[in-house]
Amino acid sequence: MSRITDYLQANMCQWRHDIHRHPELGFAEQRTAAKVTALMQEWGIETHAGIGGTGVVGVIKRGSSARMLGIRADMDALAIQEQNTFAHRSCHDGKMHACGHDGHTTMLLGAACHLAQHGAFDGTVVLIFQPAEEHGKGAKAMLADGLFERFPVQDVYAIHNFPSVPLNHFIVKTGPVMASEDNFEIVIEGVGHHAAMPHRGVDPIVVGAQIVLALQTIVSRRIDPSENAVISVTEFISDGTVNVVPNQVILKGDTRSFMPEVQQQIKHQMRLMAESICAANGISCQFSYDAVFDSTINTAPEAAKAAAVARALVGDAQVSTTFEPPLTSEDFAFMLQAKPGCYVLLGNDGSGPGGCGLHHPNYDFNDAILTTGADFWVRLVETELACR
Numbered sequence: 001m002s003r004i005t006d007y008l009q010a011n012m013c014q015w016r017h018d019i020h021r022h023p024e025l026g027f028a029e030q031r032t033a034a035k036v037t038a039l040m041q042e043w044g045i046e047t048h049a050g051i052g053g054t055g056v057v058g059v060i061k062r063g064s065s066a067r068m069l070g071i072r073a074d075m076d077a078l079a080i081q082e083q084n085t086f087a088h089r090s091c092h093d094g095k096m097h098a099c100g101h102d103g104h105t106t107m108l109l110g111a112a113c114h115l116a117q118h119g120a121f122d123g124t125v126v127l128i129f130q131p132a133e134e135h136g137k138g139a140k141a142m143l144a145d146g147l148f149e150r151f152p153v154q155d156v157y158a159i160h161n162f163p164s165v166p167l168n169h170f171i172v173k174t175g176p177v178m179a180s181e182d183n184f185e186i187v188i189e190g191v192g193h194h195a196a197m198p199h200r201g202v203d204p205i206v207v208g209a210q211i212v213l214a215l216q217t218i219v220s221r222r223i224d225p226s227e228n229a230v231i232s233v234t235e236f237i238s239d240g241t242v243n244v245v246p247n248q249v250i251l252k253g254d255t256r257s258f259m260p261e262v263q264q265q266i267k268h269q270m271r272l273m274a275e276s277i278c279a280a281n282g283i284s285c286q287f288s289y290d291a292v293f294d295s296t297i298n299t300a301p302e303a304a305k306a307a308a309v310a311r312a313l314v315g316d317a318q319v320s321t322t323f324e325p326p327l328t329s330e331d332f333a334f335m336l337q338a339k340p341g342c343y344v345l346l347g348n349d350g351s352g353p354g355g356c357g358l359h360h361p362n363y364d365f366n367d368a369i370l371t372t373g374a375d376f377w378v379r380l381v382e383t384e385l386a387c388r
Helices: 006-021 030-042 101-118 138-144 204-222 260-280 300-314 332-338 367-384
Strands: 046-051 055-062 068-074 123-130 155-162 175-178 180-189 229-238 248-257 284-293 296-298 341-347
Touching: 006 030, 006 101, 006 367, 030 046, 030 055, 030 101, 030 123, 055 101, 055 138, 068 101, 068 332, 068 367, 101 123, 101 155, 101 367, 123 138, 138 332, 155 300, 155 332, 155 367, 175 341, 180 204, 180 260, 204 229, 204 248, 204 260, 229 260, 248 260, 260 284, 296 300, 296 332, 296 341, 300 341, 300 367, 332 341, 341 367
Parallel strands: 068 123, 068 155, 155 341
Antiparallel strands: 046 055, 055 123, 175 296, 180 248, 180 284, 229 248
């Protein structure tokens, strides 16, 4: 299958393998940002570094049109010990590119190289290399640093590779495509006592167990079954010991949903249940709820544009516009709250490199989709910023 950017395949593999060998965690992407900056400057691209910490933006302008299009890639790695043995495995213990951000960065670099040298379009393309996606802080940091005030794009797009989806198969969906992620903590203040005389206190472990079970009824009995959501208590911590009923129990966990109204309903119902159960037992609790990621929601016109570009690239049979979105999260959501746009999924294959799944110590991005992603970006730019 011929690609516009096939001539860059060897270079792109080299760039990706180098980035993979040197993974950097969120807001510490100094080497990666420097590499991105140096390459874009080599190609004559106007480059702005240090946006939102370690973010980098490239600007390519052609013609006279005021139309401005944003394309985003993420650069950060994960705190995972890589178990691969190939030559480009991580050289930093406890850090690896287990989510494919090395590939995302490389695909955008490939598109940048081609557009800078051969791009036929009228307008401005803004190339956004974002830090710190994994913990939901990088997009917010770039936005707070004036990203869209300095580079006022009309719409913005991103690609994420997707293991288990066939190679070079695109998924482009209108509406929610990734879930929100909220973290909660419930501190239950009981009355501790000797384990032989629990009736003289108020056992926060029993109260905590009641809360854990009650929280599971929110999704099954309080939320419309057609709305996907999950509440997971992942930590149950006490200050007791083998023969002492504790004074305090801390419950921590994670919730996921797609629609903002469901997200708010979960928060309200959780607080109500925790406080009511504690009050019924004559004790109190402190409830805290932190919205880390909002739901990633594609706008319909932009999703239609992205789907059309994907079909032109790989054919109708290789593009899906309906699928059951996963309850994983993505901080591109915050850019989509600021601008219309689309988050696209690109199949990474279910059997080759990366087929084991994201965030796995044996994951590797599939180099076979590098030119597919780069070509998608080139075609999107030249379609949306078409010369008149």
